[in-house]
Amino acid sequence: MTVVELENVSFAYGEQPAVRDVSLTVEEGDFLGLIGPNGSGKTTLLHLMLGLRSPDSGSIELFGEPVAAFDDGERIGYVSQQATSGGGSMPVTVREAVTMGRFAHAGHGRLSDADRGAVDDALETVGITELADRQVNELSGGQRQRAYIARALASEADLLALDEPTVGVDAESRDAFYQLLESLNDSGITIILIEHDIGVVTDRANRIACINTELYHHGDTESFVESDALTEAYGATGQVVHHHH
Amino acid sequence: MSGSRSLRRRLELAGIGLTAILAIAMVGLLVVDALRSSPVVGGMYDQARIAGRLLDVALGTNVFSHPFIWRSVATGILIGIVAPLVGTYLVHREMALIGETLAHTAFAGVAIGLLVNAITGWDGPLMVVALVVGVLGALGVQWLIERTDTYGDVPIAIMLTGSFAIGTLIISLDRTTGIDVRDYLFGNISVVTPSGAQLMAVISVLVVVTVVATYKQLLFITFDEQAARVARLNVTWYNTLLIVMTAVVVVGAIQILGVILVAAMLVVPVATATQLAHSFRETLYLSILFGQIAVIGGFAFSISQGLPTGGSIVVVAIACYLLAVLASSRSTAAISTH
Numbered sequence: 001m002t003v004v005e006l007e008n009v010s011f012a013y014g015e016q017p018a019v020r021d022v023s024l025t026v027e028e029g030d031f032l033g034l035i036g037p038n039g040s041g042k043t044t045l046l047h048l049m050l051g052l053r054s055p056d057s058g059s060i061e062l063f064g065e066p067v068a069a070f071d072d073g074e075r076i077g078y079v080s081q082q083a084t085s086g087g088g089s090m091p092v093t094v095r096e097a098v099t100m101g102r103f104a105h106a107g108h109g110r111l112s113d114a115d116r117g118a119v120d121d122a123l124e125t126v127g128i129t130e131l132a133d134r135q136v137n138e139l140s141g142g143q144r145q146r147a148y149i150a151r152a153l154a155s156e157a158d159l160l161a162l163d164e165p166t167v168g169v170d171a172e173s174r175d176a177f178y179q180l181l182e183s184l185n186d187s188g189i190t191i192i193l194i195e196h197d198i199g200v201v202t203d204r205a206n207r208i209a210c211i212n213t214e215l216y217h218h219g220d221t222e223s224f225v226e227s228d229a230l231t232e233a234y235g236a237t238g239q240v241v242h243h244h245h
Numbered sequence: 246m247s248g249s250r251s252l253r254r255r256l257e258l259a260g261i262g263l264t265a266i267l268a269i270a271m272v273g274l275l276v277v278d279a280l281r282s283s284p285v286v287g288g289m290y291d292q293a294r295i296a297g298r299l300l301d302v303a304l305g306t307n308v309f310s311h312p313f314i315w316r317s318v319a320t321g322i323l324i325g326i327v328a329p330l331v332g333t334y335l336v337h338r339e340m341a342l343i344g345e346t347l348a349h350t351a352f353a354g355v356a357i358g359l360l361v362n363a364i365t366g367w368d369g370p371l372m373v374v375a376l377v378v379g380v381l382g383a384l385g386v387q388w389l390i391e392r393t394d395t396y397g398d399v400p401i402a403i404m405l406t407g408s409f410a411i412g413t414l415i416i417s418l419d420r421t422t423g424i425d426v427r428d429y430l431f432g433n434i435s436v437v438t439p440s441g442a443q444l445m446a447v448i449s450v451l452v453v454v455t456v457v458a459t460y461k462q463l464l465f466i467t468f469d470e471q472a473a474r475v476a477r478l479n480v481t482w483y484n485t486l487l488i489v490m491t492a493v494v495v496v497g498a499i500q501i502l503g504v505i506l507v508a509a510m511l512v513v514p515v516a517t518a519t520q521l522a523h524s525f526r527e528t529l530y531l532s533i534l535f536g537q538i539a540v541i542g543g544f545a546f547s548i549s550q551g552l553p554t555g556g557s558i559v560v561v562a563i564a565c566y567l568l569a570v571l572a573s574s575r576s577t578a579a580i581s582t583h
Contacts, residue, residue: 050475073477080471090337092468093524100468103461104476135523148472155476 001028002064003159003190004049009058011044017213018044021058024209024218026192028158031185033201033208033221034194037234040212042194043081043163049192050078050161063158074104077152079145081163094139094147095132098122101154122153126180141166142173149180160184163194178204198230250523257527260534267537268326268449271319275446278312278439308548316442317434317501318544321558323449324498324510325540329518329532330456331494332511334487336519337467345508346401347383347492350408352504354378354496355429356415370440376496382408383492387485432503432555434547445497452490463487464525502555513562514539520569535565 004026011019018041026032026049036042047053048060051067060067063075101122102115123129126146131139136147145165152160160181166174182204185191195201201208201221208224210217210233217229224230274293281290297309308314335341358374361367382404389400416426428435456463462483465473474480491511498507518531543558550557 052471052474071477073475076475078472078475080469089519090468091519091522091524091528092464096464096525097468100461100465100472100476103465104478106461108458108461133523151472161475 005061033205036211077157079148079162098150101151122150126150141169317437320445321540325536327452328510329514329536332515336515344511346405348504348507350382351379353408353412356412379492379496383488448497509559517566517569520573
C-alpha cells in the first residue's frame, strides 16, 4: 500500500521556490531518509506531505486519499523540529503528553481504559515508564524525543514523521534512539526522517530522497551511495555532514 | 513522597469541590434575584435577605443585607473561576496580553452602548452591547493573527490602542449620560447591575461547559500546535473558540476589575499555579483555587478597608504569586541539597 504519493509538487514562499516539481512515493514499511543541505526545502516537503501546507501545484495523497480530505489524524505521528526545545515552561507530565496521542481517537468523549492501556504500552515500548510523572520540560533532549515517539505509538500511528529529531541530543542517546526507530520500522511502521547527518541516514534508512528544491535522488540506499546525487545536491551550497562510526 | 502527593491531590480536589458548591450557590442566588418578583421565588428572596441581615449582625458588618453586594460577590466568585480557567490556556500559549486587548475592545463596546442608549433611548443593558463588540473584536484579533501568522505584539498593540482610541472618541461625543467612565476603567462593585450579574452567570455556565468539552483539544493545541494540526484537529476553530471565550470572560469581568486590571485575573492566578503545579490538570485546579483566594481575599480587604475592589483583588493575587515564587524556590533548594 502507498502511504504518501507526491506528483509534480511545487511550493514557493512568495517568489522564492522551496520545492519544485517533486514526485515521489513512500510505500508501507519504508524507512525514508529525507536529506538535503540547509534551506533545501526538506521541512517544507515534509509539511506538504502531512498537509500542514498546501502545494501551489501538483497533487499529494496520504494513505490513498487527497491530503486535504484526509482526516484519520491518529494514523500519523509527528515529531517537529522544535520538539526538543518545545513545551516551554508549561507544566505537562510525560503521561499527559503521551495521552495526547489518544485525543484523535477519543474526540470529545472521555478517555477509556483502552486509551490508558495504549498509553502505558507506549511508555513501556520506548522505555520511559519511570518518567511518566515527570514534567516534559525537565527531561533531557533524548528522553523528550522518546516521549514524543511514545505519543505517536499511543496514537497507533502507521506513519511516523520526524524532523531532525536528534538536534541537541548526546551521541549515546542518539544511537539508542535510532535503534528504537529501526525496531519500530521492523514492526511495520513507515518512517520518514529528516536528518542532517547523512551517515545516520545511510546506516538506517532503506530509501533515500535527496532534495535541494528539486529532487536529486529517490530510490534505495545502495543506489544513492553509488550515485553522484549527494555532490550534485550539495554542490552549490557545500558542507556535507559525514558521520563516522 | 507519593503519600504527600496524594494528600495534596485530595486537598486540591476538596478545594475544587468547595469552589464548585460555592459557584452553584452563587448562580442559584442570581437566579433567585432575577426571579424575585414571582410568588414562588419571592419567599426565597426574602429569606435570603434575612440570612444576609443575620450574617451582618453576626459579623458586625453592614454589607450582606444589601442585594447589590450579593450580586457583586457572586459575580466576583464566578470571575474567579472562569478567568483563570481560560487564562491557563492563554498564558501557556503566550497570549497573555490578548485579555488586555479584548478588555480595551470591550471598553469601546461600553462606549458604543452608551451612544446607542443616548441616540435611540433604548435602555438595553450596556454589557450586552459590550459583549457583542468584544466578540467582534476577538474575531478581528484572530483574523489579524491569521494574516500576520503570529501572536506577536504588533497586531495586538494595534488592536489594543485602536479600540481604546475609538472608545475615547465615542465617549467624548456624548457628555449627557451620568455614567462615570472611571467605573469601567477601574471597575466598581456598584456598577454590577442585576442584568450584568445575570450575564456573568450565563457566561460562566457556558464557559465551564465549553472548556470541559474541549479540554483535550485545547490542551493539545496549547502544548504542540503543529502536532495537533497533523492529528487533524481543527486548530483554527479551537483558536477562535478560545479567543471568543476570552472576550466573553473579559466583558463579564470588567464590571468588577475594570478595563485596566482585568488581564490580571487571566494571568496572575495561572502564573501562581504554574510555580507549584506538577501537571497541566493540576495547573488548572490550582489556578481556579488561587483565583478564588484572590477574589474572596480581595473582597474582604476592600470591604473592610473601604478600598476599591478591583485593585484589592489584584493585589491579593500578586501577593499569592510572590509567596508561590518564594515557596517554589525553597522547594527547589531543598531538592538540590539532597
